[in-house]
Amino acid sequence: MTGAVTNAIEVRGLRKSFGRTTALDGLDLTVRSGEVHAFLGPNGAGKTTTLRILLGLLRRDGGEASLLGGDPWRDAVALHQRLAYVPGDVTLWPGLTGGEIIDLLARLRGPRSAVDPKRRQALVERFALDPAKKARAYSKGNRQKVALIAALASDAELLILDEPTSGLDPLMEAVFRECVDDERQRGRTVLLSSHILAEAEALADRVTIIRDGRTAETGTLAEMRHLTRSTVDAELAGPVSLDGLPGVYGAEIRGTHLRCEVDHAALNEVLTRLTAAGVVALTCRPPTLEELFLRHYSSERPGPGAAP
Amino acid sequence: MTAFAGTGALARLALRRDRIMLPAWVYVITALIASNSYSLGRLYPGAAARAALAASGGRNPALVFLYGRLSGDSLGAVSAWRYGVWAAIFASLMSVFLVVRHTRADEEAGRLELVGSAAVGRLAALTAALLVAVTATVALAVLLLVALVFLGLPAAGSAAFALAITTCSLAFAGVAALAAQLAAGARPARGIAIGVLGAAYLLRAVGDAAGPGGPSWLTWLSPLGWTEFLRPYAGDRWPLLALPLALSAAAVAGAYALAVLRDHGAGILPDRPGRPAAPPWLRGPVGLAWRLQRGTLFGWAAGFAFTFAASGAAAKGIGSLLGGSTQLRNAFTRLGGQAGITDAYLAAIMSLAGLAAAAYATSAVLRLRAEETGDRAEPLLAAATGRVRWGLSHVAVAVAGAALLLAVAGVAAGLGYGLRAGSAGTEVTRLLGAALVQLPASLAVAGAAVLLFGLLPAASVAGGWTVLGAVVVIALFGQVLRLSGWILDLSPFTYVPKLPGAAVTAPPLLWLALAALALTAAGLTALRRRDIG
Numbered sequence: 001m002t003g004a005v006t007n008a009i010e011v012r013g014l015r016k017s018f019g020r021t022t023a024l025d026g027l028d029l030t031v032r033s034g035e036v037h038a039f040l041g042p043n044g045a046g047k048t049t050t051l052r053i054l055l056g057l058l059r060r061d062g063g064e065a066s067l068l069g070g071d072p073w074r075d076a077v078a079l080h081q082r083l084a085y086v087p088g089d090v091t092l093w094p095g096l097t098g099g100e101i102i103d104l105l106a107r108l109r110g111p112r113s114a115v116d117p118k119r120r121q122a123l124v125e126r127f128a129l130d131p132a133k134k135a136r137a138y139s140k141g142n143r144q145k146v147a148l149i150a151a152l153a154s155d156a157e158l159l160i161l162d163e164p165t166s167g168l169d170p171l172m173e174a175v176f177r178e179c180v181d182d183e184r185q186r187g188r189t190v191l192l193s194s195h196i197l198a199e200a201e202a203l204a205d206r207v208t209i210i211r212d213g214r215t216a217e218t219g220t221l222a223e224m225r226h227l228t229r230s231t232v233d234a235e236l237a238g239p240v241s242l243d244g245l246p247g248v249y250g251a252e253i254r255g256t257h258l259r260c261e262v263d264h265a266a267l268n269e270v271l272t273r274l275t276a277a278g279v280v281a282l283t284c285r286p287p288t289l290e291e292l293f294l295r296h297y298s299s300e301r302p303g304p305g306a307a308p
Numbered sequence: 309m310t311a312f313a314g315t316g317a318l319a320r321l322a323l324r325r326d327r328i329m330l331p332a333w334v335y336v337i338t339a340l341i342a343s344n345s346y347s348l349g350r351l352y353p354g355a356a357a358r359a360a361l362a363a364s365g366g367r368n369p370a371l372v373f374l375y376g377r378l379s380g381d382s383l384g385a386v387s388a389w390r391y392g393v394w395a396a397i398f399a400s401l402m403s404v405f406l407v408v409r410h411t412r413a414d415e416e417a418g419r420l421e422l423v424g425s426a427a428v429g430r431l432a433a434l435t436a437a438l439l440v441a442v443t444a445t446v447a448l449a450v451l452l453l454v455a456l457v458f459l460g461l462p463a464a465g466s467a468a469f470a471l472a473i474t475t476c477s478l479a480f481a482g483v484a485a486l487a488a489q490l491a492a493g494a495r496p497a498r499g500i501a502i503g504v505l506g507a508a509y510l511l512r513a514v515g516d517a518a519g520p521g522g523p524s525w526l527t528w529l530s531p532l533g534w535t536e537f538l539r540p541y542a543g544d545r546w547p548l549l550a551l552p553l554a555l556s557a558a559a560v561a562g563a564y565a566l567a568v569l570r571d572h573g574a575g576i577l578p579d580r581p582g583r584p585a586a587p588p589w590l591r592g593p594v595g596l597a598w599r600l601q602r603g604t605l606f607g608w609a610a611g612f613a614f615t616f617a618a619s620g621a622a623a624k625g626i627g628s629l630l631g632g633s634t635q636l637r638n639a640f641t642r643l644g645g646q647a648g649i650t651d652a653y654l655a656a657i658m659s660l661a662g663l664a665a666a667a668y669a670t671s672a673v674l675r676l677r678a679e680e681t682g683d684r685a686e687p688l689l690a691a692a693t694g695r696v697r698w699g700l701s702h703v704a705v706a707v708a709g710a711a712l713l714l715a716v717a718g719v720a721a722g723l724g725y726g727l728r729a730g731s732a733g734t735e736v737t738r739l740l741g742a743a744l745v746q747l748p749a750s751l752a753v754a755g756a757a758v759l760l761f762g763l764l765p766a767a768s769v770a771g772g773w774t775v776l777g778a779v780v781v782i783a784l785f786g787q788v789l790r791l792s793g794w795i796l797d798l799s800p801f802t803y804v805p806k807l808p809g810a811a812v813t814a815p816p817l818l819w820l821a822l823a824a825l826a827l828t829a830a831g832l833t834a835l836r837r838r839d840i841g
Contacts, residue, residue, distance in 0.1 A: 055690045057840040077694045085690040091683040093600060094416070094493055096582070103586030104596060108691035132581040136416060136493045147687070160690075 008033045008068055008158050008189040009054065015062035016049055016213075023049040025213040026063065031191050031206075036184050038200030039193040040293065041210040047193045048088055050210075051162050055085060068158060081110035084151035088162035088193070090143040092135035098146045099124075099131030105150035120153045126175055140167035152179050159183060159190045165199060177202055197290045209293070217292075224292055229261040231285045232270065237278025245269060256280075311568070314428035318436035322410045326440065333402040334448045341395050341473075342455040345387040349459070358386055370622035370724070373517035376536040377527075384461045384541030388469050393512065396473045396535045397505065399448060400480035403441045404501040407484035410437035413494035415573060424572060434485060434567050438560060441481040449474040465541030472535040475552035479531045480505060482559030489566035492575030508532045513618075531555060593693050593701035600679075601672055601702070605709045608668050609716050612661070616717040619657045620724025620739070626653045651809035654721065655742060658808075661717035662746025662801060663780050665710040669754035670776050672706035676761055677768050680840060689840060699832045703758060710750050718743030742807035748820035749800035753779055755827030762834030 009031035016024040024046045031037040041047050052058045054067050056076030065072050070079045092101055102124075106115040124131055127145045135143065144167045151159055165173045180203050183190055194200050200207055201221065208218040217224060229249065236256045242248050247266025252259045262270050267284075274282070323330070352358045358381045365371050366378035366389075378389040411434055414420045420433055449470045456466035480501065487500035508530040515527030516536070527533035531552050538548045566576055589595050626649060641652045676699060679685045688698055718740035726735030757772030764771065782791065782799040796802050800823065803816040 052841070055686075057686065057689055059837075059839055076689075077692050080690060081692040083690075085687070087683065087686055087690075089683060093596075093684060095495070095603075096599065097584065099584040100582065100586040100590060104590055105687055105691060107586070107591040108593070108688060108693055110692040130581075131584040134493075134579050134582055137579050 006033055007031065007066075009037075009191060010066045011050070011054075011063070012065075013063035014050065014053065014060055014065055016046075016053060016058060016060055023213055024053075024060075024063075027210060027213060028215045028218070029208050029210075030218070031189060033189050034184075034187050035205040036180060036190040036192060036203050038204035038207045039191060039210070040195060040197070040200055040207060041193075041216075042195060045210050046213040047210065048162060049213075051085075051160055051191075051193060054160065055080070082156055083158040083160060084109065084154045084156040085160045086144070086147040086151050086162060086164050088166065090140075090147045090167075092138070092143055092146060094134065094136035096135055097132055098129055098135060098138065098142070101135060101146050102131065102150045102153065105147070106154055109154055109156065115153050116155075120149065123149045123153050123179075126179070127172060141169060141172065144168060145172070148176065148179075152183070157188060159188060161190065162193045163195070164192070165194075165196060173199070197288065197293055201288065229263050229287065230267065231287070232258070232260055232262050232267075233283045233285070234258045234274055234279060235281040236274065237280055240273055240277040242270065242273065245273075311429040311431040312435055313432060314423075314426065315432040315435045315439070318410075318423065318428065318432050319439045322436055322440045323443070326406070326409075330406070330440070330444050333398075334444060334451060337395060337398050337402070337448060337473075338451045338455050340398070341387070341391050341452060342459060344391050345383070345456065345459055345461070348387055348390065349383050352383075352386070355381070358383065361386065364625065368622060368625055369517050370618055370624075370728075373513045374618050374622065376512065376533075377516050379536075379539045380542030382465075382541050384456075384465045384469070385539075387461070388465075388472075388540040388542075389536075392469065392472060392535055392540065393509070393532050396476040396532055397509065399445070399473050399477035400505055400531075401502070402444060402448075403477045403481035404484040404498060404505070406441045406444060407437045407481050408488050408494055408497050408501065410440060411485065412488035412491065412497045416492075416494050421572065431564060431567055434488070434563060438481060438485060441484075442478065445474045445477045445481070448477070462541060464544055468538055468544040468546065469540035471549055472538040472540055475549050475556070476531050476535050479552040479555040479559070482556040482563070485563035486559045486566070489563050489570060490576045492573070492577070492579050496575075505532075512536065593688060593698045594704055596688070597675075597701035597705045601675060601705045601709070604671075605668075605705070605712070608709070608713055612664070612713050612716045613720045615720075616657065616661060617720040617724040620654070620721030620726075620735075621728055623650055623653050623657075623721075623725040624728040626650055648809065652806075654725065654739060655806040655809055657721060658717070658739065658742045658746060659783060659801060659804065659806070661714055661721075661743050662750050662804065663783055665713045665717075665746060666750035666753040666779065667776055668713055669706040669710040669750050670757045670772050672709055673702060673754045673757045673761065674769055674772050675705075676702045676758075677765060680765065683841070685840060695835050695840075696832050699758070699762075699835050703754075703828055703832075706754050707751060710754070711744070711747055714743040714747055714750070715740060738808045741812075745807055745812065745817060746801075746804055748817050748824060749804045751824040752800040752820050752827065755824040755831070758831035759827045759834070760831070762831035762838070765838070 007030055009029060011027060011029040014024050014027040014029075015022075027046065027050060029039070029050065039047055039050070049058065053060050053065060054072050056072045056079075059073055067079055068082055072079065092098075096104070102120065103115065106120075127149060129142060129145045129149065133142075135146070138146070144164065148161075148164055151161070165176050168176060177199070180190055180192070184205075190203075192200065192203060204221070206218070206220050207224065209216045234257070236258060238256070240253070240258060242251050242253075242258075242260065245266060247263035248270060249261045250259075258274070260270075352361055362378055362381035372378075375389055376393050379385055411420075414423075414433065423433065424430075452470035452473065453463075453466050456469060457463050483504050484497070484501040487497045487504075491497040491500055509532055511526045512530040512533040515524050515530070515533060518524045518526070527536070534548055534551045537545065539545050570576055590599055637649060641649075676685075679702075685698065689695060719736055721743070722736030722739035723732055725739070726732030729735065753776055756775045757768065760768040760771040760775075779799045779801060782796060783801045786796045786799070786802075800820050803820060805812045805816070
């Protein structure tokens, strides 16, 4: 994986301050072509600032950023013909209808990006949107649907979605996930900023976690799980002791029931002891992104394995 | 009374938010009336001069149409005739803007939802908005009374004058409260209330100009007509104050009744469904700018057509009207040029058209800033729309709109004067030219707003309007205030030939056009280099 051809987005050491506040402090982000990349971080971490720099709305103070092989500030208009964006807080023109806005946004993407009317109609039906309503009458979720349909109906090669489901109900969220899966099948690249971890877990090929304007961690979920502990839950035939085993944390033993967290390196040893005691039922669950996330953003947890 | 819980806190919040705008409205309206009454006293110092004014002005149907019927020739009565209806209009606009701003606009923006989830009653926001409007109106009444008495006008008449204006304002506070329940958006709500105000003006104007035998009873249907029938300084018919107060009470009662019936965020009038797909012309930033601004432009054009047709019609016989005052004659020749009093008057109203077009163009250009701060520029700029193209889209609407408005002003004034003078054909061409020479100066003012938008976006709205205000002050009062030459030279309107009457040379117009172009180009260049949002 070298060069701009395989990477849709390549950001190195990105810096941006607003007056005295530093929003981005050396952020790195690489999104490979054709992948769904989740961009995770708490409020105020700098996600939206990064996206706005990638869209050429803000000028970077330092660092390098390339988008689809071009410079996001200099080549903004040419690049924007090849991408579609859904802002986190969708505000629309109150006097225009949803249908008008969908068409307008598609047409604004340039003469080459004709919207397929069938695809547009299918998406309107899939998201159950009434396109004849004025935007002022839409709820937050419906405003978001307008922006999503406009983006999904386009044939842009890159979709930049800023917390796209924050106003959608679970049903619509499911529709959204199906749509992103379809886009992946069609070979489109998706950058999905979110703090909804289940969403990133369900959709993303790779994840970048940022904190205070810096990249805290990046990789596939599998890679990140190497750094973390699995949760083991077991019902045993007889008593067991895990005392003195390294890499085992928070063991709770109530009668024949055991629950603990285990470093991957120690998993084999733990299982050996459990089978010796006789296993009745066993679950071993990899960490959720929620747990990864908590590790990075809750204040420092003491003990080994607290930080990679 | 739980429906009113939290009213006090909301009213204090509203006053806090309006701590600059509200005193500004009150002071500006007071200053306009007081300064104009003062200058009327200087322009027509003696009873004889005022009697002559009353005799000619009170019978000029066009002036009666514009200002109303004259009910006496005392200084107070003449002031009330000349400024009463318009002061009532401005005071009513103040109430409409205040009430809608603190009811429907907040509701549409979602702020009232947050407020409503606290221990705040269903009617609290509406009541707080009305309290703010009443506070502003009472302050205006007191200030007006003090100012008029200070000018030496009789106290009883001054009280009647101040109350005539302010009770009308209260009536429209009620109308605005009702409109805010009917419409689901702030813009349509303001549209309904201002539409009622416009209808009130038209009813009064037609009724007044109808003359004996015509439908002069129409004036009685209009709250603006009531201010006139109250006859300040000429009989002070106090009982008529009951009419605007009753209208206000009825409208407020209606608004309360509807407010408890309707859902939060919804209006009583159904939101009409629109097109499910965009029309073919809505395909780029220019189409969008046109779509966003066309309604406002049509409103301005209707206002221009009406005002300048009536002002043009008033030109016939203006000579005898101004004959009573050498000072006024001088004022018109200063503003309008030397070539005869009628041409001087026509040239003066054409400069007013130029200033009004500058105000329109400034507001059209500043829409860019509203789009930016409302986050609505973002989806455009994230699509394949360059910043310059986006900026130019609203500039294009401003240029075309200002040109359209000036053409409307010229044609309307030409028809208004020409039809009465029997020379419509020549007057329309003459005044169309006189209106269109204003265009470069109007656009230069808007160009300053574009420059500010590019360079100092946060200050662009205040700055743009300050530039316009300064230009208006220089154009209208520059010579009266004896401002030095270099200050006069700052205003683009100083260089506009005073048509009809004066000679036209191309260079000043070209220089003005070039200045407008340079300011716009500089502003758009700065826009390319700065952060958005």
